[in-house]
Amino acid sequence: MQRSGAKQIAPADLKNAPETFTILKSTTKNEKDLQFKIQVYTDDCQGCGVCVDVCPSKVKSLYMSPIETEREKGEQANYEFFDKLPHNVLDGTTPAQIKGAQFKTPLFEFSGACAGCGETPYVKLISQLYGDNMLASNATGCSSIYGGTFPTIPYCKTEDGRGPAWGNSLFEDNAEYGFGMRLAVDSNRTLLKINIDKLLALGTTKDLEVALKKNIELWEVKGEEAIVAQTATGLLLQPALRDATGEAKKILSKMTELKDYFTDKSVWIIGGDGWAYDIGFGGLDHVVASGKNVNILVLDTEVYSNTGGQASKATPIAAVAKFANAGMRFGKKNLGMMCMSYGYVYVASISMGANRMQTQKAIMEAEAYNGPSIIFAYSPCIAHGIDMSKSQLEQKRAVESGYWPLYRFNPTAEEGKRFTWESREPKLDFQEFIRGEKRFSSLKKTAPEEAEALFKECETDTKKRMEFYKKLGAIM
Ligand SMILES: Cc1ncc(C[n+]2csc(CCOP(=O)(O)OP(=O)(O)O)c2C)c(N)n1
Numbered sequence: 001m002q003r004s005g006a007k008q009i010a011p012a013d014l015k016n017a018p019e020t021f022t023i024l025k026s027t028t029k030n031e032k033d034l035q036f037k038i039q040v041y042t043d044d045c046q047g048c049g050v051c052v053d054v055c056p057s058k059v060k061s062l063y064m065s066p067i068e069t070e071r072e073k074g075e076q077a078n079y080e081f082f083d084k085l086p087h088n089v090l091d092g093t094t095p096a097q098i099k100g101a102q103f104k105t106p107l108f109e110f111s112g113a114c115a116g117c118g119e120t121p122y123v124k125l126i127s128q129l130y131g132d133n134m135l136a137s138n139a140t141g142c143s144s145i146y147g148g149t150f151p152t153i154p155y156c157k158t159e160d161g162r163g164p165a166w167g168n169s170l171f172e173d174n175a176e177y178g179f180g181m182r183l184a185v186d187s188n189r190t191l192l193k194i195n196i197d198k199l200l201a202l203g204t205t206k207d208l209e210v211a212l213k214k215n216i217e218l219w220e221v222k223g224e225e226a227i228v229a230q231t232a233t234g235l236l237l238q239p240a241l242r243d244a245t246g247e248a249k250k251i252l253s254k255m256t257e258l259k260d261y262f263t264d265k266s267v268w269i270i271g272g273d274g275w276a277y278d279i280g281f282g283g284l285d286h287v288v289a290s291g292k293n294v295n296i297l298v299l300d301t302e303v304y305s306n307t308g309g310q311a312s313k314a315t316p317i318a319a320v321a322k323f324a325n326a327g328m329r330f331g332k333k334n335l336g337m338m339c340m341s342y343g344y345v346y347v348a349s350i351s352m353g354a355n356r357m358q359t360q361k362a363i364m365e366a367e368a369y370n371g372p373s374i375i376f377a378y379s380p381c382i383a384h385g386i387d388m389s390k391s392q393l394e395q396k397r398a399v400e401s402g403y404w405p406l407y408r409f410n411p412t413a414e415e416g417k418r419f420t421w422e423s424r425e426p427k428l429d430f431q432e433f434i435r436g437e438k439r440f441s442s443l444k445k446t447a448p449e450e451a452e453a454l455f456k457e458c459e460t461d462t463k464k465r466m467e468f469y470k471k472l473g474a475i476m
C-alpha cells in the first residue's frame with residue numbers, strides 16, 4: 001500500500017472526513033480551493049522527532065505525543081481516511097519545486113532504518129520524483145537492510161502497480177549490477193524499437209499505429225506523458241496480438257513482452273561510502289567511466305554503518321571509528337574530485353538539511369543528464385554520536401561550519417559555468433561542530449595526547465579539500 005505524509009485535498013473529497021481531521025488552506029496558486037494536510041501515520045511513526053525539529057512554522061505545528069494519546073484522539077481514523085484521498089494532487093505547483101515533490105506519494109515508506117537516519121530522506125525523495133519509473137541496485141549496507149529485509153520492503157507501488165524495481169547486490173559489485181540493469185534496459189529498448197519499425201512497415205490497426213507513433217515521438221522523454229502513452233499502447237497490444245497471424249503475431253508477441261520499455265527507465269545505483277569509496281570502488285570507477293546513463297547515490301555516513309561503524313576511506317581525520325580507535329590518521333578520500341576529473345561525469349555534493357533546493361536540483365540534474373552521475377549525500381548516523389532527532393540540523397551545521405561541501409558539476413552547462421560552488425563562507429566554528437559529535441569528542445579518551453593536534457589537522461585537511469574543489473572547479 002502506498003501512503004504519503006503531505007497532500008493537497010479537493011474540498012469535495014473532505015465530505016466524509018472524521019471530525020478530528022484538521023486541515024489548512026493550501027498556499028499553492030491553485031484555482032480549486034485546495035486544502036492542505038500533513039498526516040502522521042501514528043502506528044508506523046518511529047518517533048524520531050525529526051519532523052518536529054524541521055517544522056518551519058513559527059509556533060511548531062508538529063509536536064511529539066504518545067501513540068496511545070493520539071489513538072484515543074482518533075488519529076488512526078484520520079490516517080485511514082487520509083490514505084484513501086487522491087494522491088499526487090499537484091495543482092499550483094510542480095514536482096520540480098520542493099513543495100510539489102512533497103505532494104508526490106513516496107514509493108519508499110516506513111523503512112526499518114534507525115530513527116532519525118540521515119540516509120532515508122534522500123531515498124524517499126528520489127522515490128517521489130522517479131519511483132514510478134525506476135530501477136534500483138542497492139549495495140549491501142544499511143540501505144539494503146532497511147531497503148529490503150524480507151518479507152517486508154519499504155519500496156511500494158502506486159494503485160496502477162508502478163513502483164521502483166529494486167534489487168540488492170554484493171558490497172563488491174553493486175555498481176556493476178546497476179550497470180547491468182542499464183545495459184538490459186538499453187538492449188530491450190533497441191529490440192522493441194526494431195519491432196515497432198517492423199510492425200509499422202507491415203501495417204497494423206489505426207489505433208495501434210497512432211499510439212506507436214506517439215511512443216516514438218516520446219522515445220527519449222521520461223516522465224508522465226511518456227508513461228501514459230506507454231500504458232495506452234500496452235492496452236492496445238493485447239487485442240492486436242489476439243487477432244494477428246503470421247509475422248505480425250511474432251512481432252506483437254515480442255512487443256507485448258517488452259511493453260514496459262517504451263519509456264526509458266531511471267536507473268539508480270545506491271550504497272554507502274564503504275561500498276563506493278572502498279570495497280566497490282573498482283567497479284564504481286569502471287561504471288562512472290563507461291559514459292552510460294546511470295545515477296549513483298552515495299549515502300555518505302563516513303563509516304561502515306551497518307556493521308557497527310568501521311572506518312572507510314570516507315572517514316575524516318580525527319574521527320574515532322572501529323579500526324581507527326585512536327582516531328583516523330589520514331584525510332578523507334576525494335572521490336568527488338576523482339569522478340569530476342573525467343569531465344563527462346555529473347558530480348554533486350549535497351546535504352539535505354542545509355539546502356533542500358540544492359539537494360533536489362542535484363537529483364533532478366543527475367537524472368536529466370544523459371550519462372553517468374554521482375551524488376554524495378551527507379548522512380548523519382547513530383555512529384556519529386549525535387542527537388538523531390536533529391539529524392537534519394546536523395546536516396545544516398556540517399555545511400555552515402565548512403565541514404561538508406555543497407557543489408554541482410554539470411558537464412552539460414556552458415564552458416566556465418560547469419562547476420557551481422554552493423557552500424557559503426562558514427558562519428559556524430569548525431571546531432565547535434566536530435567537537436559536538438561523539439565520534440570526534442571521544443578521541444579525548446582514546447588518544448588524549450594527540451586529540452587536540454588531530455582536531456586541528458582535521459580542520460586543515462577539510463579546508464584544503466574545500467579550497468582544492470573551488471580552484472579545480474573553476475578550471476573544469
Ligand atoms: C565483501 C564484503 N565484506 C564485508 C561485508 C559485510 N558488510 C555488510 S554491510 C557492510 C557495511 C556497509 O557500509 P557502507 O557501504 O558504508 O554502507 P552503510 O551501512 O554505512 O550505509 C559490511 C562491511 C560484506 N557484505 N561483503
